[in-house]
Amino acid sequence: MKAIGKIYTDFPEKFGIPRQSGLVKQLEGRIILDPPYNVKEAFDGIEEYSYLWILWQFSECIKSDFSPTVRPPKLGGEKRKGVFATRSPFRPNNIGLSCVKLENVTHTKEYGTVLTVSGIDMKNGTPIYDIKPYIAYADCKPDAKSSFADIHKNDKLTVKINDELKVQIPNNKLSALIGILECDPRPAYQNDESRIYGISFANMNIKFKVSNRILTVTDIEK
């Protein structure tokens, strides 16, 4: 297995990245493949699909020993579940699977074919193993039961950013940032209301705290 290219996103660090693809639709990434994979022919017909599967490497989550259980953050980080019953990055083979929307395909002189995709959940520079089209009749299971992922899917925080801070956020990054914060990026449920967290996103460091399910942005550093 070898990386065939990388995805470039607004996340220089792991903290704050949505825990599944598609959670924050405004989050875009650019996929640039290495030669010889970046030729136009290799993408012929890809615009006929609205979604793609990206197989990628959990490059920051490589563990040498196998742990059969993990603690999903959605369960407060206290309950354990079997690794094969979660999408935890700590698994025997470090392959991530994301469903992203194909926004556009451009053919450039410098990089060859470049795909812009949205709904991403990867760090900047994440190595890519494969790109496959999403095939509705095989992949879409509207009857699927998904355990705690279903229960908590509307479990969003309320995000507050005062106007003074808001003007410091580029217009085209604001709704994506709100989407990230609504997902509750904290590592596991923590009730320490005084704790200040920081997310690196789009060349900013966003400081925030959480109290009573309200997330308040306290500062923006550039």
Place this chain on the structure above:
Amino acid sequence: MKAIGKIYTDFPEKFGIPRQSGLVKQLEGRIILDPPYNVKEAFDGIEEYSYLWILWQFSECIKSDFSPTVRPPKLGGEKRKGVFATRSPFRPNNIGLSCVKLENVTHTKEYGTVLTVSGIDMKNGTPIYDIKPYIAYADCKPDAKSSFADIHKNDKLTVKINDELKVQIPNNKLSALIGILECDPRPAYQNDESRIYGISFANMNIKFKVSNRILTVTDIEK
């Protein structure tokens, strides 16, 4: 990347295997992992999901050189499409992606935890890289546009098996076999009505021919 186990199915050969998962719901497979991955704890909570993603190795489709285009059988084997715009097994990394239904989980003395899944599209003994739960809110895209895969999804053959041959098929394999044949297993559209094809399935070799979109089983060898 290393195989963590294998899936056991009724297909000793590649020919006749459905070209996507979920096409023939009756097709079951058993996933048996190697130690240390086959412990009960590693599957804790998996019954809370109705579908699983299986990441596996296209073990019969390893090519050393990269070809940017492939000829999808659904397009008659004549038109070329970019490899990243298809699910062709001939791709830079030989990873297959299948969505299967979880039928049951058993804990055995001999093999540890064994998963029975349905809607499979893998050869007997296919190496498995990973098992992940299907998460409806991230994976189910009912609005997805899927190119020619959509156009041909109801493009089934009519299958005829006379009673004399039908009694030779075990009861619990009959509907799966009809499902396989309806999918038109021929390598690409061929109009040679006299040609006899043979599929190895569940310890039988099923001979058939196709004329005017009617597939007739001509013989069953055991």
